[in-house]
Amino acid sequence: EGERYVLVSHAPDSDSWWNTIKNGIALAGEHVNVEVEYRNPPTGDIADMARIIEQAAASAPDGIITTLADFDVLKGPISDAVDQGIDVIIMNTGTPEQAREVGALMYVGQPEYDAGLAAGRRAKDEGVTKFLCVNHAIQQPTVGERCRGYADGLGIDLGDAMMDSGTDPAEIKNKVLAYLSANPDVDGILTLGPVSADPTIAALKENGMAGDIHFGTFDLGAEIVQAIKDGIINWGIDQQPFLQAYLPVVVLANYDRYGVLPGNNINSGPGFVTADGLEKVEQFAGEYR
Amino acid sequence: MNTRSTHEPIIQMRDIEKHFGSVIALAGVSVDVFPGECHCLLGDNGAGKSTFIKTMSGVHKPTHGEIVFEGKPMHFDDPRDAISAGIATVYQDLAMIPLMSVARNFFMGNEPIKRIAGIPFYDKDHADRVTMDEMREMGINLRGPDQAVGTLSGGERQTVAIARAVHFGAKVLILDEPTSALGVRQTSNVLATIDKVRKQNIAVVFITHNVRHALAVGDRFTVLNRGKTLGTAQRGQITPDELQDLMAGGQELAELEGSLGGTV
Amino acid sequence: MNTRSTHEPIIQMRDIEKHFGSVIALAGVSVDVFPGECHCLLGDNGAGKSTFIKTMSGVHKPTHGEIVFEGKPMHFDDPRDAISAGIATVYQDLAMIPLMSVARNFFMGNEPIKRIAGIPFYDKDHADRVTMDEMREMGINLRGPDQAVGTLSGGERQTVAIARAVHFGAKVLILDEPTSALGVRQTSNVLATIDKVRKQNIAVVFITHNVRHALAVGDRFTVLNRGKTLGTAQRGQITPDELQDLMAGGQELAELEGSLGGTV
Amino acid sequence: MSETAQVTDLSDERIKEMSALRRALIRPELGGMVGTVAVFTFFLLFAYDSGMFNAQGVLNWSIVSAQFMIIAVGACLLMIAGEFDLSVGSMIGFAGMMIAIFSVTLGWPTWLAIILSFAMCITIGAINGFIVIRTGLPSFIVTLASLFILRGFTIYFPQTIERKTIIGGIRDVAEGDWLAPIFGGKIGQPVFQWLGDVGVIDTFERGTRQGQPVVDGIPMLIVWAIVLVIFGHVLLTKTRFGNWIFAAGGDAQAARYVGVPVNRVKILMFMFTAFCATVFATCQVMEFGSAGADRGLLKEFEAIIAVVIGGALLTGGYGSVIGAALGALIFGVVQQGLFFAGVESSLFRVFLGVILLFAVILNTYIRRMITGER
Amino acid sequence: MSETAQVTDLSDERIKEMSALRRALIRPELGGMVGTVAVFTFFLLFAYDSGMFNAQGVLNWSIVSAQFMIIAVGACLLMIAGEFDLSVGSMIGFAGMMIAIFSVTLGWPTWLAIILSFAMCITIGAINGFIVIRTGLPSFIVTLASLFILRGFTIYFPQTIERKTIIGGIRDVAEGDWLAPIFGGKIGQPVFQWLGDVGVIDTFERGTRQGQPVVDGIPMLIVWAIVLVIFGHVLLTKTRFGNWIFAAGGDAQAARYVGVPVNRVKILMFMFTAFCATVFATCQVMEFGSAGADRGLLKEFEAIIAVVIGGALLTGGYGSVIGAALGALIFGVVQQGLFFAGVESSLFRVFLGVILLFAVILNTYIRRMITGER
Numbered sequence A: 001e002g003e004r005y006v007l008v009s010h011a012p013d014s015d016s017w018w019n020t021i022k023n024g025i026a027l028a029g030e031h032v033n034v035e036v037e038y039r040n041p042p043t044g045d046i047a048d049m050a051r052i053i054e055q056a057a058a059s060a061p062d063g064i065i066t067t068l069a070d071f072d073v074l075k076g077p078i079s080d081a082v083d084q085g086i087d088v089i090i091m092n093t094g095t096p097e098q099a100r101e102v103g104a105l106m107y108v109g110q111p112e113y114d115a116g117l118a119a120g121r122r123a124k125d126e127g128v129t130k131f132l133c134v135n136h137a138i139q140q141p142t143v144g145e146r147c148r149g150y151a152d153g154l155g156i157d158l159g160d161a162m163m164d165s166g167t168d169p170a171e172i173k174n175k176v177l178a179y180l181s182a183n184p185d186v187d188g189i190l191t192l193g194p195v196s197a198d199p200t201i202a203a204l205k206e207n208g209m210a211g212d213i214h215f216g217t218f219d220l221g222a223e224i225v226q227a228i229k230d231g232i233i234n235w236g237i238d239q240q241p242f243l244q245a246y247l248p249v250v251v252l253a254n255y256d257r258y259g260v261l262p263g264n265n266i267n268s269g270p271g272f273v274t275a276d277g278l279e280k281v282e283q284f285a286g287e288y289r
Numbered sequence B, C: 001m002n003t004r005s006t007h008e009p010i011i012q013m014r015d016i017e018k019h020f021g022s023v024i025a026l027a028g029v030s031v032d033v034f035p036g037e038c039h040c041l042l043g044d045n046g047a048g049k050s051t052f053i054k055t056m057s058g059v060h061k062p063t064h065g066e067i068v069f070e071g072k073p074m075h076f077d078d079p080r081d082a083i084s085a086g087i088a089t090v091y092q093d094l095a096m097i098p099l100m101s102v103a104r105n106f107f108m109g110n111e112p113i114k115r116i117a118g119i120p121f122y123d124k125d126h127a128d129r130v131t132m133d134e135m136r137e138m139g140i141n142l143r144g145p146d147q148a149v150g151t152l153s154g155g156e157r158q159t160v161a162i163a164r165a166v167h168f169g170a171k172v173l174i175l176d177e178p179t180s181a182l183g184v185r186q187t188s189n190v191l192a193t194i195d196k197v198r199k200q201n202i203a204v205v206f207i208t209h210n211v212r213h214a215l216a217v218g219d220r221f222t223v224l225n226r227g228k229t230l231g232t233a234q235r236g237q238i239t240p241d242e243l244q245d246l247m248a249g250g251q252e253l254a255e256l257e258g259s260l261g262g263t264v
Numbered sequence D, E: 001m002s003e004t005a006q007v008t009d010l011s012d013e014r015i016k017e018m019s020a021l022r023r024a025l026i027r028p029e030l031g032g033m034v035g036t037v038a039v040f041t042f043f044l045l046f047a048y049d050s051g052m053f054n055a056q057g058v059l060n061w062s063i064v065s066a067q068f069m070i071i072a073v074g075a076c077l078l079m080i081a082g083e084f085d086l087s088v089g090s091m092i093g094f095a096g097m098m099i100a101i102f103s104v105t106l107g108w109p110t111w112l113a114i115i116l117s118f119a120m121c122i123t124i125g126a127i128n129g130f131i132v133i134r135t136g137l138p139s140f141i142v143t144l145a146s147l148f149i150l151r152g153f154t155i156y157f158p159q160t161i162e163r164k165t166i167i168g169g170i171r172d173v174a175e176g177d178w179l180a181p182i183f184g185g186k187i188g189q190p191v192f193q194w195l196g197d198v199g200v201i202d203t204f205e206r207g208t209r210q211g212q213p214v215v216d217g218i219p220m221l222i223v224w225a226i227v228l229v230i231f232g233h234v235l236l237t238k239t240r241f242g243n244w245i246f247a248a249g250g251d252a253q254a255a256r257y258v259g260v261p262v263n264r265v266k267i268l269m270f271m272f273t274a275f276c277a278t279v280f281a282t283c284q285v286m287e288f289g290s291a292g293a294d295r296g297l298l299k300e301f302e303a304i305i306a307v308v309i310g311g312a313l314l315t316g317g318y319g320s321v322i323g324a325a326l327g328a329l330i331f332g333v334v335q336q337g338l339f340f341a342g343v344e345s346s347l348f349r350v351f352l353g354v355i356l357l358f359a360v361i362l363n364t365y366i367r368r369m370i371t372g373e374r
């Protein structure tokens, strides 16, 4: 009772996707009656994140839940924490192998590259031949992996298909418009989250390609769900962030209390959300979905 | 000229004190200024001359003392109040804004207005025309009203500043060391301008270090020393040497005169 | 005093021209300066006085003409060269850095060095001591060597600047309008300092607008006008009025004298 | 007197005369104009057939430029008044978030939410100005502090209240509101429909909007940009207040001494900058229907860059709103044009830096010619 | 002469005397000292038992503060010399990326990669300085341009070469290199082992390092910070060159006239700032083994904030390296301390803004007392 767990993410303050994570740990904390904290580097600098993991370790919590946004950078601090006797669970980014290497109990999440690869394969089956990947966080290496995976899944070279879109919605929208008009043979779009997906939806509505062009996206949000319903987005890849946050807390609490631990890693995604069965998603998008 | 002093003073400064934190810049100074006279304010560096005229022109509020303007006690909250009452000041260095055109500088703070559809616009034509005329009158031939003040010489700038003050119907014109950076020719220019202004029955307060400049145009002379006034003298009642002595304090000057030949 | 002029000149400026883009600031000026004399440079605003001494002190390179220093032609690439040759200059406004202490200002560019383990450190003790001594000698009592220059008055700053130049063994001391912003007392102080310096057989080049200041200390007088020299006169060969006339150009002054009583 | 006049004439003879053509050309906006021409020439040559110059393409870079213009006008006037504001970006995020919280979370009418946000942001602008005036600190520091404070609250509020940092659904609650279309609507639809019908503009060939013109109206964003640029230009060059702005930035003390209410001018300019940032935020929120905590990141720099490219002096007292607008145009056209021209998008920053550098050097040269500065 | 002296004496009488204690207290660093005491008091009260003050916790905020110190020293000297550098953050990213590309992608020896990166960055610093000096443009603009240019290349290079924006594996290639440990190593291991053995420091409870102390040495990062602070402080206050730095920033023209080589001083300070940024980057790369395109984001502001909190004047000519170091300490302690105290992380920015504002107001007051400025 009353154990303390810290979740450390690599996301900058304003990244909206992580709200689901916050809500997930908060709910889990209530459910199993433990204290949970969320920490992140304000600008998304992974080197700063390493300091935060060290800081978390210094405050001697019962467990740390963290991402492996950059294995090289985070390997040291995480294995130090493990050796110090703190239980660690890796969530979100990273791979099960890397999680094992740093000594984490388990991995809950969706390896970025693999998710991209799965998306690419599916898009290939659906007839995509040339694509645009809208990257709103070009300086953050992890999300870019999704574009690489997608390209490999399609079996084509990434080339200049990854766009540095920035975060301003009007600029994203107009950059997408410009790109599509300069490259009329593009028949598939991949966005990496709500920040880039929402303006891209607006762009497609504006140039009349909505519903015409193949459109896949990562992560869900209110607008994305609506667009899936409207047939603008073919599918959203749901890595179910809620599970990535909720499960580790529950697992850690139960491990601390009763010594029980699932025997395997948990892949919370990639799950493809399509127009079928959207009510729940719609209701909780951005909050628990 | 002295007959003018029998008029009512246009501005009376009574027992003005001004403290800056722990610095006592003025320790009770009283001066009366009459219309149509040139009142010279003399004194050494740090005597408080600039501080004194800044209280007169609304930049500083006196810590203690009273300003009576045209018979009524006045409280200037900022320079605008003093300017609209008719007190125009040309400050030591800060007369003009170099990057702005002469015309815009000339009308700065008093821009002429032209209403189009009820909206007040800056009347550029009027401003340009007036500026060119006034400047020509002062003997400065501008390349155009849009010429930047930064391209004028120091004396020309002083002249523009004085012309500006006079143009806006000042009743009192305060000049803080207008000649200190000027050459002979430009100094004569400024002194001539002062003379001209005085003859329009405007009161001029003229600050200078230079006794000869003061004597050239002054009607009355007040010497400040370390924040106190050493009294006011009428023109003709005082010789240049007496004035010089008053400013510097006697002995020391004598000592110097020996070695330097009495020409300071 | 005039006997000194028979020596070899320490610095000869031969036919100096200086153009700034399309502006011709100096159109061929020649001046000789002798050790132990005070050479006054007079002239109206914009005559080119500052430009002239800046070519002498290495700030500007002359467009044309030659500088002969102690008999050898010199080419100063920047002020450091001139300073190390022995030409020290006190500029019009830019003598001191207000936020820095007096001692650091005094030694600026010539910091004393103390080697500890072979590493050259700034010798603060020495700098502080020398500064306090020199300042006391000049009649300025500092609160401490760490007092910021910003707290000194204008005259005090000029005095510090002159003391600094003399201290570093200048053979030629150039002063650009050191007295223009000063009161009587501080002016006397500066003039007395010039006199003292001259007696140490240092050549002084003294720029001023004020004929009386010039006559008080000058041995020879060169008048510049619109980038040209109007010739050099010896002390005693010229009256104040002649000098005044030379600076301003005659007629105009006469015109003014009429209305202002001849005391400009 | 004639004597003196002659002397001054002579003095002018020492300076070479300028030809009338040269004098007409040399204006603060010249750098911006040259830049604009250069940029358009470049893209006309290298991206002509990429769709950059058809109706859709033009609208595309116009919108992006309009966004920059809106904040550049505020930043320009403030810079001319001698200050600058690093909190513009955070203010954009904050304003949008406030509208979202008021209208979606609290359920207040959209017009009220918009008006309240304007009031709050303008107040914050005034506080920025007030602190700068009262403490005499450089505005760099003061607004750097508000950059952090505002961004902090923009993240903190929605997170504590709504448990998320993007609040959506504003379009739905704004349905039927009278004020919202002024920021999020379009004008001129009939004209564009007609242009589409007669074939001047392409029409959609497929999809849900088949037969409609590809450009169906001018977004209010562009209207706001034009209105603000005209307003700023007139205010600056044609009114008394404009003269005060120059004076306050040129030499605050000198201006104060001749009776210009410098403090009021500066505070008003801080408020105007905040107003422009809020216009930007409101247009964005109304167009996209959501407010995010990361909106407006780095916009303060982009505004300053546009203004500086447009010929304004960073230290105040000199500049032009038209120039700033041209700077924003250059900025927008280059940013979008690189996509049209197919240049690797991460090189945009490199281009931006290089353009900035060349623009300021050119502008410095022009300014020296105009003002005779040395 | 005694006469004159007396006069000056009198002149001083118009000013109230300061007590000796007060005079001893009033130094440029005072604001930083007061802030440091306040910050530590605060966290000792509110986060004492959170682990913030055990060996590991101390090391944690020490490292973060040391990082800030490294860039603050450079920024401080440059600011005192009258310029500032907004490209520090981009330079950090760029330097790290260059090391990664040279050593991993091109396979060159690590020492060569490090030295080459230093050479490149210092050259870029020199170019920044050179442009500022030659064009007379404000360094704000020039370094803003390099901010964008460098960041652009930092993203462009790895993306074109390696198709990703993060390059890892540097630790592996740096194995056995002679230069790498100077940036990525630790010192004092025996001492800490002993401390761990006697129980002063916690030891690891499991894993390969069981029995070793949790803090097993002082990272070179901290050593570099201390060395740079001492170097900067000595350079500034104890050498001739330090006097020139003050002079160059106080009034470049006046300094030039008395023979101070102002241009050289400024360019050297730009180079030193670049050097500090590269030290930061190299330490980071060597510790973490990878370089990312997002490294160093906003670090330029953090450096400036630390310096300003430490009492330096934004416009140059006044400041102290010790003050800047204290500013960095405050910054680091607050940033990490808020985590220890469990404060919502978005509020960090709010705190930062408020601290910045109070610090500069306090510092302005102190500076006025010291310099007699009005």
Ligand SMILES: Nc1ncnc2c1ncn2[C@@H]1O[C@H](COP(=O)(O)OP(=O)(O)OP(=O)(O)O)[C@@H](O)[C@H]1O
Pocket (backbone or CB within 6 Å): B020, B023, B024, B025, B043, B044, B045, B046, B047, B048, B049, B050, B051, B052, C154, C181, C183, E374
């Ligand atoms: N704003 C201020 N704050 C503090 N002290 C001030 C301020 N203004 C002036 N003083 C002080 O008040 C005294 C009088 O200064 P003031 O400028 O009035 O002298 P002045 O007679 O004009 O000298 P000068 O001939 O050099 O212009 C000086 O000691 C000065 O240091």
Ligand SMILES: Nc1ncnc2c1ncn2[C@@H]1O[C@H](COP(=O)(O)OP(=O)(O)OP(=O)(O)O)[C@@H](O)[C@H]1O
Pocket (backbone or CB within 6 Å): B154, B181, B183, C020, C023, C024, C025, C043, C044, C045, C046, C047, C048, C049, C050, C051, C052, D374
């Ligand atoms: N750096 C420069 N660039 C262009 N013109 C210059 C420059 N410096 C001086 N001038 C011009 O050269 C001429 C001579 O200037 P200078 O400063 O030498 O005059 P001065 O005799 O010192 O005047 P004052 O008595 O006002 O100090 C002036 O017309 C001035 O405008």
Ligand SMILES: [Mg+2]
Pocket (backbone or CB within 6 Å): B049, B050, B051, B092, B176
């Ligand atoms: Mg004065």
Ligand SMILES: [Mg+2]
Pocket (backbone or CB within 6 Å): C049, C050, C051, C092, C176
């Ligand atoms: Mg001069």
